Amino acid sequence: MIPMNHYLLLSAVMFIIGAAGVMTRRNAIIVFMSIELMLNSVNLTLVAYSAFLGDVTGQVLVFFVMAVAASEAAVGLAIIIALFRRKQTVNLDEINLLKW
Amino acid sequence: MTFEQIMFYVLAAAAVGSALMVVLQRNPIISALYLILNFFCLAGIYLTLHAQFIAIIQILVYAGAIMVLFVFVIMLLNLGDAQALKAKLTWQRMLAVVLVFGLLMEIVYLFTMPEATTAVLDVDRSIRIGEVEHIGTQLFTKFLFPFEITSVLLTAAIVGAIFLAKKKLD
DSSP states (O other), rough: OOHHHHHHHHHHHHHHHHHHHHHHOBBHHHHHHHHHHHHHHHHHHHHHHHOOOOOTTTHHHHHHHHHHHHHHHHHHHHHHHHHHHHSOOOOOTTTTTTTO | OOOOHHHHHHHHHHHHHHHHHHHHOOHHHHHHHHHHHHHHHHHHHHHTHHHHHHHHHIIIIIIIHHHHHHHHHHHHOOOOOOGGOOOOOHHHHHHHHHHHHHHHHHHHHTTSSSSHOOOOOOOOHHHHHHHHHHHHHHHHHTTTTHHHHHHHHHHHHHHHHHHHSOOOOO
């Protein structure tokens, strides 16, 4: 029997790796993939609680998170394509139009 | 150690390792492939929680649909080794890593409280919950309104993506 906090700790570690990726990487696509990693770790938490508490709501929520992640990926990658067409780069340090 | 436990710990180690590789790799294509591996590991972990429907959806939607989109965009923009960005280790990035480590400690503290460590898995009940029949019933009764809103969200996302990726952006 695997205790529930092992699932929760795994998801915490994955969330932290994703957060570190968002904050330290400068490639827009890798930042995006780190966000997917964070969404997935939250999904794992929801499924773990759902299974251990015997409540289906968590798994329904995961379903909605996946729908949001799919639309987020579509819109985000379209933004990256539009940015690349305009500036010929995906380096987030060089995309500073809205900074300051 | 039962088979279930061995499966969980192997998959957990693989998931953490592949997540680290996603963040540490310089080449985005290799990052994307490691992310797909991470999604497969997570699908296996969902199976140890008896969430069959979520495991299958994870592979279909994440590893199948979303990652194909990612790989397609990386190939389209030709972000190979030539585009590998130089990541300087500035003080901001060091600070980010330190802060993130602090956040990890907080979450670990939260998750090792007795409520989380003493919960036991009711196997019969969790198997029944993970079935597509049970999730579908909930989705079309209790969660019908959010479900319909999801379709609006997806439509808006499709329209937005087409508009943003158009050649002329006035």
